Amino acid sequence: MRIALRVLLAGALIPGAAAAQAGDPVARGRYLATVGDCVSCHTTRNGSPFAGGRVVVTPFGGIPSPNLTPDRATGLGAWSADDFYRAMHEGKGHDDESLYPAFPFTSYTKLTRVDTDAIFAYLKSLPPVRNPRTETTLRFPYRMRSLMAPWRGWFFDEGEYVPDPARSAAWNRGAYLVEGLGHCNECHARRNSFGAPVTDPILAGGIIPVQNWYAPDLSMAANGGLEGWTETDVIELLKTGRSSHGVALGPMAEVVMRSTQYVTDTDLAAMATYLASLPGRAPRPTPESIPDAGDLAARGETVYAKQCAGCHAVDGRGKGAAYPPLDRNPSVLDPTGINTVRAVLSGGFAPATAGNPRPYSMPPFSQRLTDDEVAAVVTYIRQAWSNKAAAVSPNDVRAYRSVPGG
Known part of the structure; x- marks a missing residue:
């Protein structure tokens, strides 16, 4: 699938390409669909790009993504540009049904008509793929589309983006x-x-x-x-x-x-x-302590020296482009500690990109470290050097070992 995606995304997606594509709505639409990362949600594992079927899992149940290829029976083949604009702008489908907000129309409503038309032109240029949509697994009453009317009234502000004349x-x-x-x-x-x-x-x-x-x-x-x-x-x-x-x-x-x-x-x-330009935030509250947090961090320093310092350095500053710093790292300092715990348990895998084609990955330590040791080393990392984040307890680690998601 990655090869197919690279073929679809290649060519136009280079610096300066957007301006060069101004007169070609299909090429422009391909670029805009890439900026919007449409392929990620609308492509199932080992499936055809944009043919849908990937289940978007929510706290209320699963919603399979629709087919965006121009297949007339199961995709956008019967849709018009007006239909597509209404979906993006209003969150309403071809049959005027309210779309679930797992589809981020609350953000896409800001798109201009020119841009939605270009994206639609690109999607219509794709090879049609027949891929019937499966039913949602939303629990009752969340599957009731009638509930979207009050939801939209409370949480949806429809309207294209209006430029701020005071800004550049x-x-x-x-x-x-x-x-x-x-x-x-x-x-x-x-x-x-x-x-x-x-x-x-x-x-x-x-x-x-x-x-x-x-x-x-x-x-x-x-x-x-x-x-x-x-x-x-x-x-x-x-x-x-x-x-x-x-x-x-x-x-x-x-x-x-x-x-x-x-x-x-x-x-x-x-x-x-x-x-x-985003404004500053209110000062972060002093992290709440947990029982034996000091002892936990002290034990964590020993674990860090044995398991982590070889790559991330004793001072937490990392080593060159290969091993990232842990001091002042936003993933380390998140309020919950979940990112650091998950990276220690399951490993850390950076994306392969043209600018970093062979990234170094962090191995998982879930089989090597106990819950107490993970809590200790994560607590140490979050409170060492210039970091000042809350401690993580062994109970937190036990909970995060069992959470879904990847």
């Missing part, structure tokens, strides 16, 4: 991509009990439901999740999957591999410009 063209382009096509807030935000992402403040970080990774706060200002980062750091991470502050892991690794590494340098710079 680059900032507005970045806002359009981050808030709209890139739908970054779908992961980088906590969700309320109704499954809607919290947008105030925007991009403030949160656990990705079911996948159980923490997507960090994206503010680069004081107390933000990316405090201390530069715009160049952001561009480097999105382009190659690594930066001087760490590497992309978990769901973000897939985003980089399938989407952002192909985004033009101009658009990446615009996204970084927008993220650099």
Whole structure:
């Protein structure tokens, strides 16, 4: 499947390509669909690209993604450009049914009609694949589409992105991509009990439901999740999957591999410009202590010296481009500790990109370390050097060993 994806994504996706494609809606649509990472959700394992079938798992049940190829019976073959725009802009399907917000129309509503038409033109150019859609496994009453009416009223603000005249063209382009096509807030935000992402403040970080990774706060200002980062750091991470502050892991690794590494340098710079403008956050509360946290960290220092320092260095600064730093690493400092625990238990796998084709991976330690040892070393890492994050208990590790998601 990776070979097929590379063929579909190759060619146009090089720096400066977007401008060159301005007169070719299919090529432009291919680029925009890549920026939106449409292929990730709409391609099942070993399936045809964009033919749907991948189950998007939510706390309320599973929703299989639809077929986006132009097959008339099971895909978009009977759809018009108006139908597609309505789906993206209003969250309404071809038969006017309300779409579940696992499809991020709450972000895609910001797209212009020109851009949705281009994406539709690209999808219509794909080879048709017959792939009947399976039923959702949403639990009652969440499967009732009638409930979407009040949900939309409470949590959906329909409307295309309106440029801010007080901001630069680059900032507005970045806002359009981050808030709209890139739908970054779908992961980088906590969700309320109704499954809607919290947008105030925007991009403030949160656990990705079911996948159980923490997507960090994206503010680069004081107390933000990316405090201390530069715009160049952001561009480097999105382009190659690594930066001087760490590497992309978990769901973000897939985003980089399938989407952002192909985004033009101009658009990446615009996204970084927008993220650099996010406001500072309130000071983080002092982490709550747990019983024997000091002893736990002391034991963790011994584990770190034996198992981790060889790659990540005694001072936590990592070693060159191969082994990322742990000091000031956003994945280490997330409020929950879940990212670090999962990396220790299951290993860390950075994406292979054109800019980093053979990334180093971290081996799993789930069979080598006990729950107490994992809790100890993670606590040490989160509190050593300049890190000041909450301790992790052995009970946390036991819980994270059994969580689903990858």
